[in-house]
Amino acid sequence: MTNPTAPAFTLHDGITGVSGFQVASAAAGLKASGALDVALIVSDRPCAAAGVFTTNRVKAAPVQVDQAVLAANPAGIRAVFVNTRCANASTGTVGLERARATIGLVAGALGVPEDSVLVMSTGVIGTQLPMDRIAHGVSRTAGALGHDWASAAAAIMTTDTRPKAASATVQLTGGPVTIAGIAKGAGMIAPNMATMLSTIVTDAALTPDAAGHLLRAAAEPTFNRIVVDGDMSTNDTVLILASGASGVAVATEADRAAFEAALTAVCRVLAQAVVRDGEGVTKFISLHVTGAASEADARRIANTIATSALVKTAFYGGDANWGRIVAAAGRAGADFEPDTAHLWIATGEHDHATAVTEGGLLLFADGIPTGYDEAAATAIMVAASISVHLACGRGTAAALVWTCDLSHDYVSVNGHYRS
């Protein structure tokens, strides 16, 4: 664990550039609106790469294809192509062929080997990639490479309302390196990710194994701790590409810790941005469960609360309905007894670098409500950012998840998404 009070990195909102990487985006005609709908990220040299993928048993074609490419050539990745509007999931052998054909188009356009290209897709499940438009998008992006990361982040949006990009510079033993990432999210965001696509690039030199370990370590407390609606997508993918273009390696244990901290910070910004921009979201909730009997119990309780429709609608309504939170904890299948539980709410956010405060308004203690001031509770509940802390009093394990409310707009967006 790194010391969160003294980060060896500087976090930036957005991306100014990463040496050796170029990006492009284009409107390939996938989105009927004519908006940007494909993006291409290219490294000028082979990268060590790794991915974390959906654990859904229904895996989209690009997930299956990427897993095969990464297994075969983890030190030789050159490019990632992303399309929106079509998830290429539940598309059978035709879908697999078209994912591979997309790779072929990208490899041809860039003059790189086919086994050096990864693909990501997001959008509607069950429709086939329109290859004429994909070809158009590949051609357009391959001919327009530059450093407009903001447009690339915009191009991968679906029901997102804002592009999501972040970067960090971190000082390693051999010098500074940059870590940069873009992401898209919006719906189907669950524990263990969701229609969550993210590509993270770095000019640090890493081995494929190190890239994989670092990505999994960084994704666990970030991408895997966000809940919008509890659904998990068929396409979830977070990729990391490490080019080594900086000439600086992650060489020492201190380097590894510093890099992991910076990578985690980038992932946290992206993951939280996904929740903040979740479908219909009006409130950002930091939910900290402490005092659980085990890590598994802590996560089970946190995820059950975060996915409860009753809890989420209460947040939407600005109602300090602690009874729904406690009742959700009680049905989580974990060791939970209301008689040893305490529940606080406060305005603002928690993250892993923030010590848990028992400040805020204590709503519930030892099995019963505290006689708190309802007006004070409402004043907290109408805030845009709310921290909830449930101390279980059963042990020492904890879990932090970031989640959101369930609004009329969520229903509107998802009641009519395909039309």
Place this chain on the structure above:
Amino acid sequence: MTNPTAPAFTLHDGITGVSGFQVASAAAGLKASGALDVALIVSDRPCAAAGVFTTNRVKAAPVQVDQAVLAANPAGIRAVFVNTRCANASTGTVGLERARATIGLVAGALGVPEDSVLVMSTGVIGTQLPMDRIAHGVSRTAGALGHDWASAAAAIMTTDTRPKAASATVQLTGGPVTIAGIAKGAGMIAPNMATMLSTIVTDAALTPDAAGHLLRAAAEPTFNRIVVDGDMSTNDTVLILASGASGVAVATEADRAAFEAALTAVCRVLAQAVVRDGEGVTKFISLHVTGAASEADARRIANTIATSALVKTAFYGGDANWGRIVAAAGRAGADFEPDTAHLWIATGEHDHATAVTEGGLLLFADGIPTGYDEAAATAIMVAASISVHLACGRGTAAALVWTCDLSHDYVSVNGHYRS
């Protein structure tokens, strides 16, 4: 198992009366509207009784008290008193005292032993029972006993929009007996019940053990198979009281089977009525998962689909978004492979007495969509009752759940319930 094609019982919509039982309802001032808010059910003789209760670790005071009463005096129950507006949950020792005090008031008013009275509460969590109003309600109902079951069913409503009552007459070896029940539901309806209160009475003679076995057998495929929002309440209770006032015992194995079939039919009507009247419900969904590798897998897949916000909003929108159904199955933690799965939709309802049809519109087969006619799919999806059949192709286990859509009105009702 009984033969569902030849029921030995007649099912009635509503309740005309059950020999030996009387009911009453009153407006005790709990509901600000002045509507009926308490109900009392009384037997003229001691009943064999049993209950099934919430498995939430947070159990309301009436649940705890009823469990103790039933353990101590399972053959001597005389009355059930129900109040709305206050769940008496998360109310600590004061809540337990007030649940017992309510029993004392009922026992006093009826002149029956304290250990012969059960209580049920529904409403907001964490507020104490207002004992003056409860006393008023006990007094009013105890003095007005009669046979107005419809008013009793209306009195226990919370966010329900319709009273729920059903009865059946069943021919046993010794003659006919009646089974009758009332229920309330609306929100927090999950697998394993929810803010689901139901009292079922019969004039058949049963032992307490038989009453318990029959109630659990009848609740399993009915009350435990309904999903509104996936939340499970602190108060869920289904009680059965068997008075023997008919003079007819459940004496033979054939009697037991006939009685179980009739009791299950009554429970099914009540459970389905709870879903139909769920908060904001516009569509009733019969979801049949077949071909699962195990019963547990079948239920896990069915419950994951039924609680998916994305699936439920698609039903609300009338969108045949089979991709969300298949993706939900894929994240259920069960043996599920899209390549062996088939998904049909049709208008209308399934219940356990209906053979699974593979008719309807096949949307998805062997990992890919079928090229079905979208207009035909939409014509089904806009119906008020929709049957969904997911055949997993992994084994022979099946599960049927009844669920509903997630609408703007659900969000409205639950965003502002306490205010």
